[in-house]
Amino acid sequence: MDYVYTILILIGLFVILASSFDLVIGHCGLISIAHPIFYAIGAYVSAMLSKQSGMPVPLSILCGGVGALLASALVAVPALRVSGDYLLIASIGFQLGLIELAKHFHEIGGAGGLTNIPSFLIKDFGRETYVVLVLALAVVTVLFIRWLTQGPYGRMMTAMRDDELAFSMLGRNAIWIKVAVFAIGSGIAGIAGGLYAHYFRFLEPDQFGLLQSSAVLTMVVVGGMRTTMGPVIGAIVLQLMPQIITFFNLPPSILGPLQGLLFTGLVLFFMFVRPQGLLAAADLWVGHKPQGDAGHSGKEACS
Amino acid sequence: MSATLEIRGLCKSFGGIVVADSIDLDLVAGRVLGLIGPNGAGKTSLFNLVCGVVKPDAGLVMLDGQSFEGLPTYQRARMGLARTWQNLRLFPSLTVIDNLMLGPRAYSADRLVDVLFRPAQIRAHEAEARDRALDILERTGLSPIARSRVQDISFGQQKLVGVARALMNDARCLLLDEPMAGVEGQTYALIQKAVRDIAASGVAICVVEHNVAFIRDLCDEGVFMFAGKVLARGSVEQLIADPHLTELYFGT
Numbered sequence A: 001m002d003y004v005y006t007i008l009i010l011i012g013l014f015v016i017l018a019s020s021f022d023l024v025i026g027h028c029g030l031i032s033i034a035h036p037i038f039y040a041i042g043a044y045v046s047a048m049l050s051k052q053s054g055m056p057v058p059l060s061i062l063c064g065g066v067g068a069l070l071a072s073a074l075v076a077v078p079a080l081r082v083s084g085d086y087l088l089i090a091s092i093g094f095q096l097g098l099i100e101l102a103k104h105f106h107e108i109g110g111a112g113g114l115t116n117i118p119s120f121l122i123k124d125f126g127r128e129t130y131v132v133l134v135l136a137l138a139v140v141t142v143l144f145i146r147w148l149t150q151g152p153y154g155r156m157m158t159a160m161r162d163d164e165l166a167f168s169m170l171g172r173n174a175i176w177i178k179v180a181v182f183a184i185g186s187g188i189a190g191i192a193g194g195l196y197a198h199y200f201r202f203l204e205p206d207q208f209g210l211l212q213s214s215a216v217l218t219m220v221v222v223g224g225m226r227t228t229m230g231p232v233i234g235a236i237v238l239q240l241m242p243q244i245i246t247f248f249n250l251p252p253s254i255l256g257p258l259q260g261l262l263f264t265g266l267v268l269f270f271m272f273v274r275p276q277g278l279l280a281a282a283d284l285w286v287g288h289k290p291q292g293d294a295g296h297s298g299k300e301a302c303s
Numbered sequence B: 001m002s003a004t005l006e007i008r009g010l011c012k013s014f015g016g017i018v019v020a021d022s023i024d025l026d027l028v029a030g031r032v033l034g035l036i037g038p039n040g041a042g043k044t045s046l047f048n049l050v051c052g053v054v055k056p057d058a059g060l061v062m063l064d065g066q067s068f069e070g071l072p073t074y075q076r077a078r079m080g081l082a083r084t085w086q087n088l089r090l091f092p093s094l095t096v097i098d099n100l101m102l103g104p105r106a107y108s109a110d111r112l113v114d115v116l117f118r119p120a121q122i123r124a125h126e127a128e129a130r131d132r133a134l135d136i137l138e139r140t141g142l143s144p145i146a147r148s149r150v151q152d153i154s155f156g157q158q159k160l161v162g163v164a165r166a167l168m169n170d171a172r173c174l175l176l177d178e179p180m181a182g183v184e185g186q187t188y189a190l191i192q193k194a195v196r197d198i199a200a201s202g203v204a205i206c207v208v209e210h211n212v213a214f215i216r217d218l219c220d221e222g223v224f225m226f227a228g229k230v231l232a233r234g235s236v237e238q239l240i241a242d243p244h245l246t247e248l249y250f251g252t
């Protein structure tokens, strides 16, 4: 049963990660793949705060989220002031640099990893409670992002993606929209990190590297960018697939490479056969349906 | 009477090409100024300099006495500057009305903190923006296609949407870059009427246009630009009649 719980938890956490990453890369059009480093910051901050100073875990998870949010702004503000493209380089540098730093920083476990992180809920209420908590937060995250992207702010992001110069000419500050979305997406990833830390109770810097980045990116691309359910389906499929392969009882020497091949193959397949992902986003933003005139297509009106 | 928009000693060159050669120009409230000149004269570049899309080498621009120096494009827009683009630059992923709804100067839905923590204010701004957009669509004859996507409407209508979107700003100064290129028939008359009405409401307007008839019908005054220089200012008839300018316009 613990095995199933663990998979459900991982699915929930990756739904949160993939959805918040889609907010950043899909909805806002910010090219960055450093999302897992903010997951890591949330995990480490929460783990250290609860372990060292005995802070209650819910509070430490929240602090982890805020930490990730602030750290992301630290990267995004200078990078985005230069240009949108610069964010990719700056954030990867930040990701890899911070991982290296963590490996040499023994107070947080160094390369060997941080152990004995306080657990939460499990001792008193059982693992299923934690599963429910994570899945509930995953649902809340997905609904929040849906609400945000289909409201006025979603209209802003869509216009900014279409034509940033024309958007600025309307008096809209594109840089702060980018910084804000990058920050909120990273903050959500940070909360997921805290949830990870207090369930698995072990963190290792190398977990949060480029492999993790490509996994989250694959989830969003395979599921379908800028759709509510795309990142959810992507996260489920990509979490389950490796588990299914393990059922075939293959020796580890084959299993590892096979998983790698499967991920690569999947990305290649989607790139060539279905670049929009399993679910395709509509190419017209409509937002929440305004009451009264919903469903009215302009095509007939102008002919 | 002091000008709404004042351009003083504006200079800019791209490599060897001089696109603005110490330009001085005033735009006056309620008046439409036609900007005439051959291809490559620097008309669009002048708009880009005023909007802060391109940084000048020297000179300054002031709106209602306030300098634009060092301000990014979006802040200039918030101070009351609006423009259309020669190549449209509409938002293809949005419907016509959604293209317009991004345009009000004071509309806080681009601030995430307000979106998250001041839903009542956002709702009020959203309703205001919608009312304003509906009103402008009505005035420009675009109401029937308010919910169309912008790729699905005619080129002339797209030009009109560009003008309508600029009107959302409630600007003090409006720059129109070739609003008539490729437009004919009923839309032509609609754009003309829209520009007249805006000027009548006290906005300073500058129109770049190759369509001489349109310029003559619409503009109170004209300016002839060539190689980054303002060569002449006067009535449109005078400028058109000048043989020297005509020669420059059509090339030798």
Ligand SMILES: Nc1ncnc2c1ncn2[C@@H]1O[C@H](COP(=O)(O)OP(=O)(O)OP(=O)(O)O)[C@@H](O)[C@H]1O
Binding pocket: B014, B017, B019, B037, B038, B039, B040, B041, B042, B043, B044, B045, B046, B086
């Ligand atoms: N960003 C830029 N970089 C380099 N050269 C530029 C840039 N923008 C404009 N130019 C050059 O400056 C000159 C003036 O261009 P501009 O677009 O201002 O002309 P225009 O008067 O608007 O012409 P048209 O009537 O064809 O629209 C052209 O030679 C153009 O190639």
Ligand SMILES: [Mg+2]
Binding pocket: B043, B044, B045, B086, B177
């Ligand atoms: Mg031009």
